[in-house]
Amino acid sequence: MGLYTLRRLLVSIPLLLVISAVVFTLLQFTPGDPLDAYIPPDQVLSAQQREILKIDLGLDQSKPVQYFKWLGRAVQGDLGYRIKNGQPVLAELGRRLPPTLLLMGLGMTVGVVLGIFFGIIAAVKRYTLLDNTLTFLAFLGISTPAFLAGLLGMYVFALKLGWFPAGGYQTPGQGGVLDILRHLILPAIILSVTYIAILMRYTRSSVLEVLFQDYVRTASAKGVRSYRVIAKHVLRNALIPVVTVIGANIANLIGGAVFLESIFSWPGTGQLYLDAIDSRDYPMIMGTTLILAIIILLANLITDLLYGLIDPRIRFS
Amino acid sequence: MLKRSLLALTFALCTLGSASADKVITGAFDQGPGGAPGQFNPLTNTAGFTWLNKYYSTLVLYDPAFKKISGDLTSSWTVADGGKKYTFVLRNGVKWHDGEAFTSADVKFSLDLANNPDSGSAFASKFGNITKIQTPSARTVVITLSKPNAALLDALTNFMILPQHALSKIAPKDLRNGAWWRTNPIGTGPFKWNKLVPDQYVELVANPDYFRGKPKIDRLVNRYFKEQAAAVVALKSGDLDFSYLSLDDTKTFSGNAVKIISGPSQVANYLGFNNTSPLLKDVRVRQAILQAIDRDTIVKQLYGGGAEVANCPVTNSKYVPKGINAYAYNQEQARQLLKAAGWDNSRTVEVLTYYSDQLSKDVLVTIQQMLGQVGIKIAPRFVDVPTYNQTTGGNDFTMVYAGIGNGPDPDTLYPSLHSDFIPPNGTNRMKVNISALNKLFEQGQETTSTSARTKAYQEMCSLTNKQLPWDVLWSAKRFGGVSNKLSNFIWTPAPAGGRYDDKAYLWDTK
Numbered sequence: 001m002g003l004y005t006l007r008r009l010l011v012s013i014p015l016l017l018v019i020s021a022v023v024f025t026l027l028q029f030t031p032g033d034p035l036d037a038y039i040p041p042d043q044v045l046s047a048q049q050r051e052i053l054k055i056d057l058g059l060d061q062s063k064p065v066q067y068f069k070w071l072g073r074a075v076q077g078d079l080g081y082r083i084k085n086g087q088p089v090l091a092e093l094g095r096r097l098p099p100t101l102l103l104m105g106l107g108m109t110v111g112v113v114l115g116i117f118f119g120i121i122a123a124v125k126r127y128t129l130l131d132n133t134l135t136f137l138a139f140l141g142i143s144t145p146a147f148l149a150g151l152l153g154m155y156v157f158a159l160k161l162g163w164f165p166a167g168g169y170q171t172p173g174q175g176g177v178l179d180i181l182r183h184l185i186l187p188a189i190i191l192s193v194t195y196i197a198i199l200m201r202y203t204r205s206s207v208l209e210v211l212f213q214d215y216v217r218t219a220s221a222k223g224v225r226s227y228r229v230i231a232k233h234v235l236r237n238a239l240i241p242v243v244t245v246i247g248a249n250i251a252n253l254i255g256g257a258v259f260l261e262s263i264f265s266w267p268g269t270g271q272l273y274l275d276a277i278d279s280r281d282y283p284m285i286m287g288t289t290l291i292l293a294i295i296i297l298l299a300n301l302i303t304d305l306l307y308g309l310i311d312p313r314i315r316f317s
Numbered sequence: 318m319l320k321r322s323l324l325a326l327t328f329a330l331c332t333l334g335s336a337s338a339d340k341v342i343t344g345a346f347d348q349g350p351g352g353a354p355g356q357f358n359p360l361t362n363t364a365g366f367t368w369l370n371k372y373y374s375t376l377v378l379y380d381p382a383f384k385k386i387s388g389d390l391t392s393s394w395t396v397a398d399g400g401k402k403y404t405f406v407l408r409n410g411v412k413w414h415d416g417e418a419f420t421s422a423d424v425k426f427s428l429d430l431a432n433n434p435d436s437g438s439a440f441a442s443k444f445g446n447i448t449k450i451q452t453p454s455a456r457t458v459v460i461t462l463s464k465p466n467a468a469l470l471d472a473l474t475n476f477m478i479l480p481q482h483a484l485s486k487i488a489p490k491d492l493r494n495g496a497w498w499r500t501n502p503i504g505t506g507p508f509k510w511n512k513l514v515p516d517q518y519v520e521l522v523a524n525p526d527y528f529r530g531k532p533k534i535d536r537l538v539n540r541y542f543k544e545q546a547a548a549v550v551a552l553k554s555g556d557l558d559f560s561y562l563s564l565d566d567t568k569t570f571s572g573n574a575v576k577i578i579s580g581p582s583q584v585a586n587y588l589g590f591n592n593t594s595p596l597l598k599d600v601r602v603r604q605a606i607l608q609a610i611d612r613d614t615i616v617k618q619l620y621g622g623g624a625e626v627a628n629c630p631v632t633n634s635k636y637v638p639k640g641i642n643a644y645a646y647n648q649e650q651a652r653q654l655l656k657a658a659g660w661d662n663s664r665t666v667e668v669l670t671y672y673s674d675q676l677s678k679d680v681l682v683t684i685q686q687m688l689g690q691v692g693i694k695i696a697p698r699f700v701d702v703p704t705y706n707q708t709t710g711g712n713d714f715t716m717v718y719a720g721i722g723n724g725p726d727p728d729t730l731y732p733s734l735h736s737d738f739i740p741p742n743g744t745n746r747m748k749v750n751i752s753a754l755n756k757l758f759e760q761g762q763e764t765t766s767t768s769a770r771t772k773a774y775q776e777m778c779s780l781t782n783k784q785l786p787w788d789v790l791w792s793a794k795r796f797g798g799v800s801n802k803l804s805n806f807i808w809t810p811a812p813a814g815g816r817y818d819d820k821a822y823l824w825d826t827k
Binding site: 031032033034036037046047048049050052053056084085086095096151154155158159162165166167168169170172173175261262263264265267271272275278279280 | 341343355434435437441442490493494495496499514515516517518520536538540541542543544546547550551553554556700701702703704705706707708710741742743
């Protein structure tokens with residue numbers, strides 16, 4: 001397994017290089033450059049000022065030179081500065097990390113726990129009214145666009161019922177733990193809905209597959225209580241595909257949820273990324289893509305390793 | 318004895334409670350087209366002046382109806398030498414937020430900084446004529462121009478005066494994205510910078526030494542919303558006291574909690590033409606386009622009556638002469654004009670726009686329908702600002718749907734219609750090149766006589782109405798919503814926000 005890990009890590013390096021090169025190239029083909037984004041359509045900038053800005057932002061050099069300059073600094077840990085406000089890219093990401101982890105962490109945890117729980121119930125009580133209701137709700141959850149769910153949730157719970165504030169990370173001037181929690185609950189719950197729905201479906205089908213295996217029938221024939229059959233024998237085997245799904249979504253912990261962040265004015269990395277693309281903020285886009293790519297590759301590796309730990313049938317070659 | 322001391326204690330506790338409850342107004346001041354969220358450099362900003370004016374001051378300001386310019390940091394001024402020499406007498410007793418005295422040196426410093434290309438200031442083009450700035454006394458500034466510029470005062474209404482003692486140590490190049498603007502800026506305005514929580518909100522506190530009097534409220538907060546819908550919900554739920562509202566938003570408000578403010582946007586919407594494109598070179602085609610569109614119906618049905626048909630780029634009615642062509646809706650005549658011009662019905666013209674709101678989409682689809690009825694096929698293409706900028710900076714486009722921010726002074730239109738400002742030199746993206754038009758703009762700027770200026774701009778309006786470098790359509794109203802808990806609140810739409818005296822020091826909460 002050690003060798004396998006080493007090999008995967010080594011392969012990641014050229015992979016990251018390719019990713020960064022592809023993203024950089026795609027950016028060059030996008031219409032508009034940072035200068036065009038920097039200046040609103042009706043602002044007058046003299047040709048001289050444009051030149052100064054261009055040189056300042058490093059946009060006057062050829063594309064390969066710009067890329068290699070960026071690469072050279074990136075491997076040393078310097079991801080450059082945001083064009084929009086001159087702040088270091090890493091610092092900007094770092095600043096957005098706590099709110100993102102809070103939102104995604106709570107949302108995904110609730111989503112995973114409830115999703116697995118409902119999935120098991122739906123599988124055990126399959127084809128009953130409960131199962132059909134849960135399945136229907138799951139489809140609703142998966143099909144509802146995040147944007148709509150967010151606005152609807154805000155309208156009902158923040159406006160009509162007044163239970164939660166209408167967006168924002170904190171009340172200006174406050175910002176204590178309880179204040180942030182109050183702002184966190186609504187977006188986190190709406191976020192969790194998608195995860196509940198997805199995981200419920202996966203868990204249900206996975207449990208159903210395992211439920212009719214011989215060893216399960218043997219266990220209940222031996223007189224093991226049904227709750228223990230589920231918890232010990234069924235779950236451990238049924239969770240294998242579920243771990244894969246969770247692993248595939250781990251990167252979202254860092255990447256954030258763009259739509260919900262926009263609606264709830266939640267200062268997360270999703271919104272940051274979108275903002276960077278809107279303003280053609282090359283250093284920010286490249287830096288964020290690199291970090292996200294690293295996280296995703298690592299998450300995939302860890303998931304695969306965990307997979308091997310959970311399922312002894314899997315051998316690493 | 319016990320009862321008395323208990324009573325005294327209760328009173329003490331009550332006053333303690335009321336003293337600590339400070340008055341706050343929270344608004345989304347950078348929401349909507351006039352806002353510039355997260356941008357705090359008044360030299361390079363081209364919008365967001367409503368907020369900047371809360372902690373910086375300008376030399377002069379308009380009144381909220383945009384009819385008259387009065388002094389803010391100046392108490393009086395005189396113009397001499399045929400409009401080439403401006404002498405400003407500065408107000409006495411003004412102090413910067415850190416206690417230092419405001420003097421003429423600050424004014425000279427700020428103007429010099431704007432004219433320095435390293436600072437990247439958008440004001441350089443407006444102050445380019447300044448040859449000399451003298452400060453004969455701490456309260457007097459004399460500005461000498463190479464040619465008269467009757468629009469100088471108008472340009473100064475947006476120009477924030479900056480502290481020399483704080484900024485002179487920073488190189489202009491480093492100022493552009495400098496940290497000073499968002500960590501500890503110093504101004505002379507009614508409120509002082511308190512803190513910025515990036516991407517969330519900015520908080521200002523009252524300036525007790527403000528030269529017009531201490532503000533009635535203690536704190537002023539500007540919250541940022543990425544989604545307009547979120548700002549609307551926050552306004553309705555009471556989390557916000559003020560926000561910009563679109564026309565559709567205003568229709569969703571009922572009850573008495575929020576008052577809807579409306580005012581002229583001073584933005585003229587137009588169909589612009591790449592003046593170098595052979596496709597639309599024949600003026601009959603451009604006339605036909607205008608006559609094929611039923612503007613009155615669009616104004617009534619889509620804008621709910623909240624727009625005025627316009628026939629030249631100037632929105633200030635003072636400069637619109639009587640008798641210009643109204644290009645009345647007449648599709649039959651449009652067809653005849655197109656036939657005479659030999660328009661090829663099979664071709665499709667792409668119309669570029671940076672507007673993304675639903676109203677603009679509805680408008681463009683309607684225009685597409687109407688033009689289709691006379692045989693002109695258009696394909697609206699919605700792009701974002703950088704794409705729009707890059708495309709219209711070059712030559713690879715034919716038509717656009719855009720808006721031009723006016724102001725009370727038509728000189729604002731100079732950089733959009735004068736051939737000196739064709740990209741990359743400026744924002745005349747439609748590449749309008751009419752020498753008679755150039756001369757009228759130059760005349761308007763250099764003439765000091767009010768009547769001569771009015772005449773020049775009226776002629777400019779007639780000329781553009783006849784030659785149609787743009788097909789101007791209408792000028793719409795814009796809206797804001799303010800909570801009824803506020804009193805003395807003044808706000809009016811203005812293209813980049815700000816530049817009028819909203820007396821923020823008098824704003825109060827009930």
